[in-house]
Amino acid sequence: MKSRTYYDILGVSREATLQEITSAKNALAKVYHPDANVNQGVDTTAFMQEILEAYRVLSNTEKRREYDKELGGGKTRVFRTFTVGPSEDDDTTPSFVIYWNAACRLQEIVELAMELMEHSSNKKKRSFFFFFRRKQDALSEAERQKHLNSLSLRAMQYISILKEAGIPPKYWTEDAMNWVLIRWGHRQNMDYRILFNRYERHIEQDISGTERHRIRSRDKQFHNNLKKLLSCAL
Numbered sequence: 001m002k003s004r005t006y007y008d009i010l011g012v013s014r015e016a017t018l019q020e021i022t023s024a025k026n027a028l029a030k031v032y033h034p035d036a037n038v039n040q041g042v043d044t045t046a047f048m049q050e051i052l053e054a055y056r057v058l059s060n061t062e063k064r065r066e067y068d069k070e071l072g073g074g075k076t077r078v079f080r081t082f083t084v085g086p087s088e089d090d091d092t093t094p095s096f097v098i099y100w101n102a103a104c105r106l107q108e109i110v111e112l113a114m115e116l117m118e119h120s121s122n123k124k125k126r127s128f129f130f131f132f133r134r135k136q137d138a139l140s141e142a143e144r145q146k147h148l149n150s151l152s153l154r155a156m157q158y159i160s161i162l163k164e165a166g167i168p169p170k171y172w173t174e175d176a177m178n179w180v181l182i183r184w185g186h187r188q189n190m191d192y193r194i195l196f197n198r199y200e201r202h203i204e205q206d207i208s209g210t211e212r213h214r215i216r217s218r219d220k221q222f223h224n225n226l227k228k229l230l231s232c233a234l
Helices: 006-010 018-032 034-040 045-058 061-072 096-127 131-164 174-186 192-205 209-232
Strands: none
Touching (some): 018 034, 018 174, 045 061, 096 174, 096 209, 131 209, 174 192, 192 209
């Protein structure tokens, strides 16, 4: 099985900034914290330790420099706390964390875009009563469109990553990606596409109708908002 680097564990590039590394660690910690998964019967302690070890090295300038030298020299220095399931020497599957990270960034972009659209809608309503502010509102509208265009381009970058990974759009949501991430952490040599099929069965068989309706509604809202973002861009 191919050794996974600290960058793979956090799902960041070799050129990632400290802020990006910290954000990735914090986001992963929320998903993998043992207390957050105790009710699911999944022990995520081992992978949580991997995350913290990766962050300990990559967040320290000197330790990161030494680690990068080792990577460049072909040496292996990856903290491993567990190995579950059979390993394969020719496994070169990229870390699923990379795709999970892309989905998280896409979700954040969509949320920000909706805030911009809602703010613009409220300003239009106010300008109906305050005609002298129309010029100012028009300038703000142009600026808003500029931001939306930028967000749309960033969204397309993450969409491309998810499509190249073979992950269907219906699974680009928080519930699906988090569920698969946790299970993948226990068998990192497993094809994550299989886990999405298991997630589908989990939704249909293991949770209540009320919870299933909540998840489906939230997923539908996300995809509707994503369509709005992509359609409003020039």
